[in-house]
Amino acid sequence: MKLHLGGQFSFYIPGHPxxxxxxxxxxxxxxxILTRLGIPVAEINLAVVNGELVELQxxxxxxxxxxxxxxxxxxx
Amino acid sequence: MYGTTAKVLRVNLTxxxxxxxxxxxxxxRLYPGGKALAGYILLKxxxxxxxxxxxxxxxxxxxxxxxxxxxxTATRYVVSARSPLTNGYGESxxxxxxxxxxxxxxxxxxxxxxxxxxxxxLWVHDGQAEIRPAAHLWGQETAPVQETIRAELGDDKIRxxxxxxxxxxLVRYAGITNDLRHFNGRNGMGAVMGSKNLRAVAVRxxxxxxxxxxxxxxxxxxxxxxxxxVRESPQAWDLQQRGTPGLVEALNTGGxxxxxxxxxxxxxxxxxxxxxxxxKQLLTARRSCYACAxxxxxxxxxxxxxxxxxxxxxxxxxxxxxxxxxNDLHAIAKANELCNAFMLDSISTGATIAxxxxxxxxxxxxxxxxxGIELRFGNAEAMLQMIVRIARRQGFGDLLAEGSRxxxxxxxxxxxxxxxxxxxxxxxxxxxxxxxxxxMGYAISEIGADHLVVAHDPxxxxxxxxxxxxxxxxxxxVAQPPRSLSDEKMNHFYILERWNSLEKAIGYCFxxxxxxxxxxxxxxxxxxxxxxxxxxxxxEALQIGERATNMARIFNLREGFSRKDDTLPERxxxxxxxxxxxxxxxxxxxFEHALxxxxxxxxxxxxxxxxxxxxxxxLSLGWAADSIGMR
Ligand code: SF4
Numbered sequence: 125m126k127l128h129l130g131g132q133f134s135f136y137i138p139g140h141p142x143x144x145x146x147x148x149x150x151x152x153x154x155x156x157i158l159t160r161l162g163i164p165v166a167e168i169n170l171a172v173v174n175g176e177l178v179e180l181q182x183x184x185x186x187x188x189x190x191x192x193x194x195x196x197x198x199x200x
Numbered sequence: 201m202y203g204t205t206a207k208v209l210r211v212n213l214t215x216x217x218x219x220x221x222x223x224x225x226x227x228x229r230l231y232p233g234g235k236a237l238a239g240y241i242l243l244k245x246x247x248x249x250x251x252x253x254x255x256x257x258x259x260x261x262x263x264x265x266x267x268x269x270x271x272x273t274a275t276r277y278v279v280s281a282r283s284p285l286t287n288g289y290g291e292s293x294x295x296x297x298x299x300x301x302x303x304x305x306x307x308x309x310x311x312x313x314x315x316x317x318x319x320x321x322l323w324v325h326d327g328q329a330e331i332r333p334a335a336h337l338w339g340q341e342t343a344p345v346q347e348t349i350r351a352e353l354g355d356d357k358i359r360x361x362x363x364x365x366x367x368x369x370l371v372r373y374a375g376i377t378n379d380l381r382h383f384n385g386r387n388g389m390g391a392v393m394g395s396k397n398l399r400a401v402a403v404r405x406x407x408x409x410x411x412x413x414x415x416x417x418x419x420x421x422x423x424x425x426x427x428x429x430v431r432e433s434p435q436a437w438d439l440q441q442r443g444t445p446g447l448v449e450a451l452n453t454g455g456x457x458x459x460x461x462x463x464x465x466x467x468x469x470x471x472x473x474x475x476x477x478x479x480k481q482l483l484t485a486r487r488s489c490y491a492c493a494x495x496x497x498x499x500x501x502x503x504x505x506x507x508x509x510x511x512x513x514x515x516x517x518x519x520x521x522x523x524x525x526x527n528d529l530h531a532i533a534k535a536n537e538l539c540n541a542f543m544l545d546s547i548s549t550g551a552t553i554a555x556x557x558x559x560x561x562x563x564x565x566x567x568x569x570x571x572g573i574e575l576r577f578g579n580a581e582a583m584l585q586m587i588v589r590i591a592r593r594q595g596f597g598d599l600l601a602e603g604s605r606x607x608x609x610x611x612x613x614x615x616x617x618x619x620x621x622x623x624x625x626x627x628x629x630x631x632x633x634x635x636x637x638x639x640m641g642y643a644i645s646e647i648g649a650d651h652l653v654v655a656h657d658p659x660x661x662x663x664x665x666x667x668x669x670x671x672x673x674x675x676x677x678v679a680q681p682p683r684s685l686s687d688e689k690m691n692h693f694y695i696l697e698r699w700n701s702l703e704k705a706i707g708y709c710f711x712x713x714x715x716x717x718x719x720x721x722x723x724x725x726x727x728x729x730x731x732x733x734x735x736x737x738x739x740e741a742l743q744i745g746e747r748a749t750n751m752a753r754i755f756n757l758r759e760g761f762s763r764k765d766d767t768l769p770e771r772x773x774x775x776x777x778x779x780x781x782x783x784x785x786x787x788x789x790x791f792e793h794a795l796x797x798x799x800x801x802x803x804x805x806x807x808x809x810x811x812x813x814x815x816x817x818x819l820s821l822g823w824a825a826d827s828i829g830m831r
Contacts, residue, residue, distance in 0.1 A: 130449060130450050130453075131438050131442075131446065131450055132434035132435055132437060132438035133434075134438075134441070135434040135437045135438065136434070140441075142476070164665075164666075166662050166664035166665045166666075167434070167662075167665050167666060167667075169450070169454070169658045169661070169662075170450065170453050170454050172453055177453070177454075177780050192453065194449070194450035194453055194454070195434075195435075195438075195450070196656070196658030196659045196661065196665075196667065197447045197450045197451060197656070197658070198655050198656035198658065198659050198715075198716045
C-alpha cells in the first residue's frame with residue numbers, strides 16, 4: 125500500500141519521508157499496520173483510504189490501496 | 201523584583217512629554233505584562249466611549265513577563281487600544297524580536313496617549329527615549345522605512361516596529377509589523393497608531409534577560425531542555441518542517457478548509473496551494489523568532505527574488521487562496537507581500553475581499569461599484585488590485601477598508617449574511633462547523649472572531665493522544681468530540697481560555713505550550729518561578745489568565761456590549777455546501793445552551809454576560825466593578 129504521512133507522521137519514520145510504500149501480503153487492519161510501523165495511532169485525527177474518510181479502528185487495507193493519515197491541527 | 205524591568209514608558213504624543221513609571225511586585229504578580237497589563241491600563245485610563253481614532257485613545261505595547269527569556273517561544277508582546285474595527289477592547293499579539301529588544305532596552309511596556317502634531321517615530325535605547333520626526337517616512341512602504349531608520353540612527357541591529365500606509369490611511373484592519381516579518385495583524389491596532397501620527401517605534405538595548413532573572417541557571421537549564429524537546433516533539437518538528445502552511449491539506453481532508461467565503465469546506469484545487477506546492481514553488485529557508493528553536497517562519501522567493509517580508513502563513517494562504525476561490529500560489533505570495541508592504545491584516549483583508557466577491561456574484565454590487573474590476577471568486581488579478589485600493593482607500597477600496605460589517609451595512613440587502621465576522625472582526629481561516637469550540641471562541645472572544653482563544657477541539661478528542669495527556673495537569677479530564685457542545689466541552693473551553701490568556705499575559709507563543717505544542721504546563725510554571733523567585737501554583741497562574749479575560753470583558757460591557765454580541769454569523773448555523781461535513785451546521789439551540797453553561801463557569805450573569813461581584817472579588821478585580829456601575 126502507499127502511505128501518505130500528513131503533518132507530523134513523517135517524524136516517526138527513518139529519513140522522514142512524506143510517503144512510504146508498505147508491502148502487504150494479505151489485507152490487514154490499518155491500525156495494526158501503522159502500529160507495526162511505529163506510528164502512534166492515538167495521534168491520528170483523520171484517515172483516508174482511496175479518497176474516502178474511514179474509521180481508523182475498523183478499516184482493512186489491501187496492497188493496492190492508497191492511505192493518507194493526518195493529525196489534529198490547531199491554530200495557524 | 202526579579203524577572204522584569206518593571207518599567208513602563210509613558211509618552212504623550214501631543215505634548216512630547218515622557219515619563220517612566222516603576223511597577224510594584226504585588227501589582228506585577230496580578231498583572232504580569234502582556235494582555236493582563238494592557239487590559240489593566242486600558243480599563244483604568246481610557247474613558248468609556250472614547251472614539252478609537254481620537255487622541256484620547258490609549259495605545260499600549262506590553263511585553264509578557266517572560267518575553268525575551270532564553271526559553272523557546274517566549275517572544276510575544278501585545279498591542280492594545282480601543283479597536284476601530286470592533287469598537288471594543290482591541291488586542292493583537294506578535295512574536296519576532298521587537299519585544300525582547302524592548303526588554304533589553306529597559307522597558308516592559310510603552311503607553312501612548314495624544315496625537316503628534318506631525319508624523320513622528322519613537323527611538324528607545326537603553327533606558328532613554330526620543331521622539332523624532334517621520335514626515336520623510338510617511339507614505340512609504342515598510343521595507344524602505346526600516347532601512348532609513350536603521351541608517352539614520354547608525355545601527356543595523358535596531359528592531360523597528362511600524363505601520364504602513366494602511367495604518368496612515370486609517371484602514372480599520374491595518375496592522376503593525378516588526379522586522380518586516382512579524383505582525384500584530386488583528387483588530388486595527390495599526391490604524392490607531394496611524395491616528396496618533398506615530399509611524400514607528402525603534403528599539404535597541406544591551407541588557408540580558410539573565411541579569412533580571414531570580415534563578416538564571418534554572419531558566420537556562422529549562423531553555424536547554426526545551427531546545428532539546430523541540431527536536432524530540434513530533435508537533436514541533438512538523439511546525440519546523442512545514443510551518444503553518446502545512447495545515448492546508450489536513451483541513452481540506454477534514455472538510456474544514458474555509459472556501460469561497462465559508463460556503464464550502466473543501467477546495468477542489470487544494471493541490472495547487474498545499475504544502476508540497478508551497479515548498480516547490482516558494483520556499484527558500486526557515487526562520488525563527490527570538491531564541492525559539494521551533495523556527496516555524498518561512499522565507500520565500502517570488503519570481504526569483506527573495507522576499508524581504510517572509511512567506512505567507514497558513515492564515516494568509518487560506519484567506520487569499522481557498523476563501524477567495526483562488527488556486528494561484530504565486531498570486532497568494534504577492535498578496536502577502538502587498539499586505540506586509542502596506543501593513544494590512546491579511547486575514548481581514550482576504551476575508552473582506554471574499555465577502556465582496558460573494559456580493560458581486562449575487563449582483564449586490566456591480567462593475568460600476570468596483571471600479572470596473574470583475575470581483576469574482578477565483579479572480580487573482582482582481583484580488584491583488586483590490587488590496588492596493590484598500591491600503592490606499594482608493595475607489596471601492598475605500599468602502600472595503602471599513603471592514604466587512606460596515607461595508608455590508610452600506611451595500612444593504614442580504615450583504616449582511618455574507619459578512620463573516622463577529623463584533624466586526626472577520627473570522628480567521630478555521631471552519632467552526634467541524635470544531636465547535638473554535639466557534640465558541642469566535643463568538644465569545646472580546647476582540648471579535650479570533651482563532652487563538654482556546655486550543656482547537658481535535659487536540660483533545662482522543663484520551664490516548666499526547667496532546668490530551670499533556671493537558672491533564674490543567675484539569676482536562678474527559679476527552680470530547682470536536683462536534684460537541686456538551687457541558688464537559690464547555691469545561692474544556694473554560695480551562696483552556698484561562699490557560700491561553702495566561703500565555704498572552706506572560707509572553708508565550710501559541711505554538712509553544714501544550715496542548716497545541718510540547719511545553720508542559722508544569723514547565724511554564726517552572727519558567728515563571730525561576731524568573732521571579734515566586735512560588736506560584738497552577739491555580740494562581742490560571743487566575744492571571746481569567747483576570748485578563750475579565751478585564752477585557754468589562755471593557756466591552758462598559759462600551760455597551762452584551763450577550764447578544766457573543767454570537768456567530770448566520771451562515772454557520774446552516775449546513776456546509778460540500779465535503780465530508782456537507783450539511784453540517786452548528787446547532788443553534790445547543791450553542792445558546794452551551795453559552796449559558798460557559799457563562800456559568802466563568803461566573804457571568806446568563807442574561808447580561810456581566811461578571812458577578814463574587815467572581816470579580818475572587819479574581820482581585822473588585823475595583824473594576826465600579827466601571828460597569830455595579831457599586
Ligand atoms: S513557534 Fe514560530 S511563531 Fe512561535 S515563537 Fe517560535 S518561531 Fe515564532
